[in-house]
Amino acid sequence: MTALAHPVTGQLFESPVPPCTGWPGDPAAALTLVARTSKQVERLAGQAQSVAELDAAVSVCRACPRLVRWRETVATEGKRASFADQPYWGRPGPGFGDPEPAVLIVGLAPAANGTNRTGRMFTGDRSGDWIYAALHRAGFASQSTSSHSGDGQTLTGARIVAAVRCAPPANKPTPTERDTCGHWLDRDLALAAPGLRSMLALGAFGWDATLASARRLGWQVPRPKPRFTHGAETSLVTSWDRPIRLLGSYHVSQQNTFTGRLTEAMLDEVLARL
DSSP: OOEEEOTTTOOEEESSOOSOSSOTTOOOOTTOOOOOSHHHHHHHHHHOOSHHHHHHHHHTOOOOHHHHHHHHHHHHTOOOGGGTTSOOOOSOOOOEEOSSOSEEEEESOOOTTTHHHHSSTTOSSHHHHHHHHHHHHTTSBSSSOOOSTTSOOOBSSEEEEESSOSOOGGGOOOHHHHHHHHHHHHHHHHHHGGGOOEEEEEHHHHHHHHHHHHHHTTOBOOSSOOOOOTTOEEEEEOTTSOEEEEEEEOOOOHHHHTTTSSOHHHHHHHHHHO
């Protein structure tokens, strides 16, 4: 057995390390209910009375068998070589940031060696380097980097969630997985709505998931469906007639940032409009 150092606390674990429980800042507790079907996700999401309750339920969800197998296999057997000495979170990625946000950012899904390793949205990978640096420049993030869950990073006025909360194989959730996870996103929007000013969808997947969630909540969504492009903007109206702006940005994936399809200036411009 090989002793591994925890990336946050320095505590030693014996290898192989299972997907972690008792992680620093873990939102779940021993009595947190675990959703194992889409219906259970819908029920538990609807019952969450706070962001803390919602994040706890999200973080232990086991409703999508393919995603559970994949995230846990990566966390125990499929680690990237550069992170082989670290235990992985290996669970769904809870939201991160201000529990009463003015801005909600919706990504696609956790990265297998990013959120699935660190336990924090967009943390520990190149995509996270981009979004947190931009959020810091815009005044939302306390620091420009987000490397691990104990690094002191905080968000003020903003919260980051994902359309799908588990790392998917090839970064491609199935329609069924998207729809099951949609119940978590519905509740994120509902809890944030009273103080929410605007939302930023990263990529077409996040854009479509946010529009679908708004419709399920009974919000007014323009028809035909607003088309996603970088810099796209539309207005959604809550069931109590409160307008909320939705903006779109190309996703901060390496496929976009390495090729120059998304530049820092482009991302900064969209964040400034939030």
